[in-house]
Amino acid sequence: GAVVSQHPSRVICKSGTSVKIECRSLDFQATTMFWYRQFPKQSLMLMATSNEGSKATYEQGVEKDKFLINHASLTLSTLTVTSAHPEDSSFYICSAQLGGTQYFGPGTRLTVL
Amino acid sequence: GIQVEQSPPDLILQEGANSTLRCNFSDSVNNLQWFHQNPWGQLINLFYIPSGTKQNGRLSATTVATERYSLLYISSSQTTDSGVYFCAGRRGAGGTSYGKLTFGQGTILTVHP
Numbered sequence: 108g109a110v111v112s113q114h115p116s117r118v119i120c121k122s123g124t125s126v127k128i129e130c131r132s133l134d135f136q137a138t139t140m141f142w143y144r145q146f147p148k149q150s151l152m153l154m155a156t157s158n159e160g161s162k163a164t165y166e167q168g169v170e171k172d173k174f175l176i177n178h179a180s181l182t183l184s185t186l187t188v189t190s191a192h193p194e195d196s197s198f199y200i201c202s203a204q205l206g207g208t209q210y211f212g213p214g215t216r217l218t219v220l
Numbered sequence: 221g222i223q224v225e226q227s228p229p230d231l232i233l234q235e236g237a238n239s240t241l242r243c244n245f246s247d248s249v250n251n252l253q254w255f256h257q258n259p260w261g262q263l264i265n266l267f268y269i270p271s272g273t274k275q276n277g278r279l280s281a282t283t284v285a286t287e288r289y290s291l292l293y294i295s296s297s298q299t300t301d302s303g304v305y306f307c308a309g310r311r312g313a314g315g316t317s318y319g320k321l322t323f324g325q326g327t328i329l330t331v332h333p
Contacts, residue, residue: 109265141320145261150306150323166320198261202321207251207270209321211263 108134111203113212120191121220128186128215130201136181137203142174145198145214157184191219222247224309226324233331238295241327243307245288251310252283253321254292258303266292266305297331304328 110133120126130140138159143151155176156164163176173195175187184203188195196219202209223246233239243252254266267274267281269290274281278297283290290307304326 150325151263151308153320153322156320200261200263202263208253208265208268210265211255214261216261 109205109208109210110134111201111210111212113201113215115215116213117216117218119218119220122192123190126188126191126217128188128199128201128217130184130186130203130212132182132203132205132210135203135205137184137205138181139204140178140184141202141204141209142176142184142186143200143202145200147198151200154186188217191217193219195219221320222249222309222311222322224307224322224324226305226307226327228327229325230328231330233297233329235297235299235331235333237297237331238293239297239329241292241294241305241307241329243290243292243309243324245290245309247311248285248288249309249311251321252290253308254281254290255306255308256301256303257306257326263306294329297329299331299333302329302331 112131114129140157142154154169157176157178159178165171178184200214202211225244227242255263269281269283271285278295280293306326308321308323310321
């Protein structure tokens with residue numbers, strides 16, 4: 108139980124395009140989901156907290172107009188990287204809350220050319 | 221927010237050896253998790269352990285909440301144990317366990333055959 112999926116697992120796009128990443132809790136409902144970013148050989152940094160039916164809460168320094176988050180249902184949150192640039196290339200990981208535990212998706216590796 | 225410090229940053233072992241990883245917190249936490257990030261980036265939940273001791277096969281963890289640290293023990297290490305081990309803590313508010321999880325910088329474990 109407590110499985111979280113992400114799609115796509117890997118995406119390569121041209122600079123200036125937008126990319127949508129989906130995060131799904133497969134066998135439980137999650138009122139709260141989280142989006143993280145991880146650069147090579149570094150730890151996970153929280154970008155935003157996604158709450159079903161309400162606006163996401165962004166961490167300091169994260170541009171909410173660039174990283175659009177939608178949590179339209181109890182099993183799906185999406186992160187859209189708008190007008191992506193090479194510096195947005197990173198590993199994006201989502202997690203979903205179940206009780207006191209966070210369960211993580213397998214991550215999405217974004218490369219912006 | 222809280223600061224999370226992990227040690228050692230790197231650890232190289234011969235297969236069959238035992239090891240102890242440590243996680244210190246700058247403030248009290250009521251939610252603490254240990255994860256293993258495999259070479260493909262997937263974060264695997266090892267323990268949810270805000271206090272006390274738990275064991276799962278060759279792995280065990282102990283959290284001393286009053287002294288703000290947690291230990292992860294790996295016994296009889298195997299090459300498949302290689303990867304990055306993260307601890308993460310959270311301070312819930314008002315008895316709830318919600319709130320953002322703060323990650324340590326990780327311990328990179330390499331187990332040689």
